[in-house]
Amino acid sequence: MKSYFANQKGSPDASKILIVEDEAIVAESLNDQLIHLGYQVCGTAANGEDALRIMENSNPDLVMMDIMLEGSMDGVEVASRIHEKKGIPVIFLSAYSDNETLQRAKVTEPFGYLIKPYKERELHTNIEVSLYRHRMEQRVKEHERWLDLLLKSISEGVITVGLDGSVTSMSPAAEEMMGWSENTALGHELQEIMQLEEASKYPVVPDLIDQALDGENVECLTDEDPVLISRDGHRIMIDAAAAPILNEQEEITGAVLTIRNVSSRKKAEMELAEARNLLTNLLTPREKEILSMIVNGLTTKEIAYDLEISPRTVEAHRQNMMNKLQVVDMPMLVRCAVTHRLVPIE
Structure with a gap:
């Protein structure tokens, strides 16, 4: 591993950045710029192997990656491994802007791409945007994991549909009740996968979904609880409720249907x-x-x-x-x- 400079310190609370650059002069210049901008440089590497080793020990918040590196791996391959193993944001640095290089770099889902030479303001803007975007993505992923855990832990089946009434997601409990996997059910009309015995002269499911898509929170109000026929012919008694799904503009984007197995209670x-x-x-x-x-x-x-x-x-x-x-x-x-x-x- 090559180290081109001794001063790698910045504010202890500053974001940590790993520099991967095989030109010593460029690496030292970038180090000085980053420290001047208030970041902490946690390490430098001239090749992919060293970069991966430093990354394991220093756990950087962001990687500045030159595309053309010495050694067996170029910057695109190193960035791909970082993306797969750590999910740490990468900003590419390159003197090349040809279409082939850009296409290869895009596959690794980089957070930025700077063409050398770049101005310090461009560098700062790309870093701040990348760090902010990464934090937001981590929050979204954490929220999605929390929702996924919540859906897996509740006994009620939860199904969401789009404005056209087609299935967009199903909870594990809903999959078990209806005998359909989420992947198989996606895109199907809800009525196709949710078969009910004709216990009532009124269509229960279409009415619930239609009312929810009209903005109402509704429950299944029939004299007898509907009987759901799963894909394998198993029958269970259920009750159901539906509600609209709203976006940040309070616009209806779909509906959520919850179903509960009430066979034991009945x-x-x-x-x-x-x-x-x-x-x-x-x-x-x-x-x-x-x-x-x-x-x-x-x-x-x-x-x-x-x-x-x-x-x-x-x-x-x-x-x-x-x-x-x-x-x-x-x-x-x-x-x-x-x-x-x-x-x-x-």
Whole structure:
């Protein structure tokens, strides 16, 4: 590794820049310019191998890269490796501006391209723009990673569509529910991949999407939850909601649909309803009548008077109900009746 100058210091808080230049005079001049502009030069290299080695140890914020380098790798190849391994922004320095060189350089997605000789103001502007752009891109990537993690962690399926109703993204939960991978579903109409049983005379999905694209936040309001038929024929009960997607100008650019698997909840509700029916059927009409009066706060004497029966008969019915419902006292009897809706409450 060749070092052309000793003064590589700048402000400790300044952005660190690695210089890759095989001409010593040019490298020293660039070093002086960078320090004058307030940057910290963390190293210099005359060839690609040294550049990659220095980069691993110094972790620069930006690389100034000459395209024509001594050694087995030119600047384009070195920049490509930096881009793949580190994602550090690179500004190319070159005395060449021919189309072939530019095309090769473009493949590495450089943040800037300066033609030698360049003015200090051009150098400063390119560096500041590149550093700012890199910070913004990192924020966007971090936000995208956060959103991706969020979508993977929630149980609801999330699907986005464009203004034309075609799918633009799907969460892992949505992929699992519908049996479609995101890559396969992209570009398809939502109705093509989201097949529902005709439980309602109204088209659930088109209505939700149309209303969302009109700017409304809507939920699926049908008498029965729709049944989704996945690509492999599996059926699940779902509920759904949709909302518009807005850009920074508050313009609608698409819609997002969320779907939730409610099969387990519906199964539990049906089992509970069956249990309630079973408990209700255990009681005779007279017992239900007396139980309703107990729940509504009447005493034994009041019930006996209203039904024109003896208090002992009321107590006998009450004991029979407690035995049938497997409760041991009056508070438990009332709680059971209320919880399972065995009688109407006034």
